[in-house]
Amino acid sequence: MDRLLEIGKDIKTWSGIGALLGWDQETYMPEKAVDERSRQQAALSSLVHEKMTSGEIGELLEDLGADDDNPMGDESRCADLSRTERAFIRYVHRSYRKETRLPGRLVKELSETRSKSQSVWAKARQENDFKSFQPWLEKLIDLKLETAEAYGYDDNPYDPLLDDYEPDMKTSEVQRVFSDLKADLVPLVKAIAESKQVDNSFLTKHYPAKLQEEFGYKVLEKLNYPMDRGRLDVTAHPFTTELGSDDIRITTRYMEDFFNSSLYSIIHEAGHGLYELGMGDDIRGNLLAGGTSLGIHESQSRTWENLVGRSREFWEYFLPSLKSMFPENLDGVDVEAMWRGVNKVEPSFIRVEADEVTYSLHVMLRFELEQKLINRKLAVKDLPEAWNEGMRELLGIVPERDSDGVLQDVHWSFGLFGYFPTYALGNLYGSQFWNTMVKDIPDVYTQMASGDFTRILAWLREHIHQYGSSKTAGELAMDITGEPLNARYFVDYLNSKYKTVYKLD
């Protein structure tokens, strides 16, 4: 066990180095260094892959009696181990099994296809030319199906793909919760569309980046983001990255004519970052440190971004300070107006710009299409039409160009199938956890209104963060809320909030 932990620590050390290579490339790397950086990244990835699939790990797992039936190791052989150590065995067994099951030829072909298809996609999107991307997408789906076969599955080849991002989650369970969600969201979006639109014109005035940044740091400080264990930088697309357990960096981008963009990116990424920063002492610096699934990761970012950052109480506390920085832009704007402004809902074509209500519908569309593609129930050539059909059904609008539709996301060109649903699962987990938290901290809203977010963080840390990957998403849901994933909490939250924002009925 000690040796396995030691190997894990070594792999984590190298992963942190890989994260630095990636972070630097997006932030400060000079333009012409890109080719050499790719070589550095490739060398590092193959070193980590080599370490992760070493024969020694296989032997250690065997010694501990870990196999598909006993992923946490053999009961009698592991009797002296802690719960975390057993979870560590499960984690390593899982990765080892997945990584060793893929034939080298497939890994290589996937990686080569991906790097080419990404540039084809970028050009196709720019030129609104789905046809040129079509053969690459077909090839990627073939390869992902082959991947699913290599991993193995019971009835749905989408399962093992989804499992890469949301371990142990089944396609059927996602279908169940998404179907509940859809039943409520579609009518809510319709009701909002038919009501009087809120005015958020004060958010599209001129907000200089430098001042936005200053306000961002103020918010990060109140959210207890430790700047001696992290950083905030500027990149084309915001992200969070783990260079070490004491080095979690987030990024944002500034739009000077739309205030929301950067602030909510910062809060969103800070949510991811606080999760990574909250690992327990028994898993810090080892493989269990890090989010247990993308869904749970997204639950943390969405909790801070939406449940906290888009709450009325958040603005009760922060509006005076924001108004002192932008007195002209926010002249006459009160807490009510600010709160309604940042919560404006509007069906739109682009997922990454969508609001809290319509966002999940964008995700559902992708999930439904991905499943059909992977199960050969939809041909790639018919994908654009199916996309537009889905948009009409879910959001009531249809894009005029594929660039604003089926070609908008980079994910598929990178072979990421099974990734999208985790974005929506995050909203669901987040609301479900929050519902329990409010019972544990009855005066949480009063605390927020006074700028005190420490107990929220402490609660998340106690129940979620400290465990890292030692509890699966399903285990967290059961342990915290006593039931599996349930869409009801998110739907209730949206219905109640937006009834007020839009003065429905």
Added chain:
Amino acid sequence: MDRLLEIGKDIKTWSGIGALLGWDQETYMPEKAVDERSRQQAALSSLVHEKMTSGEIGELLEDLGADDDNPMGDESRCADLSRTERAFIRYVHRSYRKETRLPGRLVKELSETRSKSQSVWAKARQENDFKSFQPWLEKLIDLKLETAEAYGYDDNPYDPLLDDYEPDMKTSEVQRVFSDLKADLVPLVKAIAESKQVDNSFLTKHYPAKLQEEFGYKVLEKLNYPMDRGRLDVTAHPFTTELGSDDIRITTRYMEDFFNSSLYSIIHEAGHGLYELGMGDDIRGNLLAGGTSLGIHESQSRTWENLVGRSREFWEYFLPSLKSMFPENLDGVDVEAMWRGVNKVEPSFIRVEADEVTYSLHVMLRFELEQKLINRKLAVKDLPEAWNEGMRELLGIVPERDSDGVLQDVHWSFGLFGYFPTYALGNLYGSQFWNTMVKDIPDVYTQMASGDFTRILAWLREHIHQYGSSKTAGELAMDITGEPLNARYFVDYLNSKYKTVYKLD
């Protein structure tokens, strides 16, 4: 040969990653990440060491017939190889031999002693307490002597240590040139000290960092530093680092009450950077890319800093632009006054703050003491007294505290013996090369005065940069100037320049 080149490329890739770890630590890394960064650095260093000392390299060198008598490989076996490939064999053979000759126990003991002695030194300097550092310095000298024994040497154990930084240079040759240098410098410093001091008070007015930075970028642009292949950042101590052949980053620090500090750091580091950026196509991205010795590296930084940046012509071109940025500070300052101001000479205690004339004397003092220490001709306990005695002889001043004397530099606490002389060798090589360049480009001063530095760079690239480590310092001197290292050129330059600056005779 192909396989050896491939291994070299792989090692270079990993070295670039190591450089990024170091750069990030000095620039942007959050404070508390320091322990994990040390682990990352250690993992990377041991990987590179492992690769550099692999049995496969030993076998390949043997196949090529490379040994101490044939460092460039066996004539007949290497008949088809290019000059660069033969130099590559020499480089790898040299590193392999050195790295494999040190017993693992010694490497470990050195590394542990170093990391502890550095913090002891830092405290000792702060508290002006040489006694507490003394046992650590004694231990380090024991270990360096052991290192010298392991490397092997003919008559002077200082030779193999010097060789780590200045390959193939012998202690006796340094003694020869330093003795020539000393004979001329000491009277020059004395003559200057007795003449009327120049006024540089306009350089100690308030120069806001932001504006200094802006001017720094202007200068970098004119010096043809390609910002798409490098960066300029701020660190506590300025440095240059090679993350890849297209990614050479330099740093500086800003002192708002002394204009010289940052500008000349930027030009100095740019000199190092332009060298690294100028590698020929046949060595880019492989082990020969990089400076051939610290002395040659320093010749490039000093050439740009002093021969170019402290020339009258440099200020003929740049003064108007600087005056437009700082009109009040530089009111009434003409080219003559500016030129004399940036060339002020004054004996002082601290090496890193020394001017162009006294600098080499600081280095000579350290060189003389190091040699005596390594040859057991001076006991560590008597070092402070020997230091002060040397200061009196060379510079005519004696520090009141060891913190301003023998304790000022970090080098010895890090086990760097043989490193200091390269700082002064750089000045000598620089002037010797410049003397030839002026014959090749007779109107070089007119070009500089018009802000055209392209032909200087092209000349340095053609004769020095492109070769990287494929020519040794000695080979460069012979090939370019037709003679070995000669102190005369530097002495002539100083005598003629400072006669004018100080209106001597």
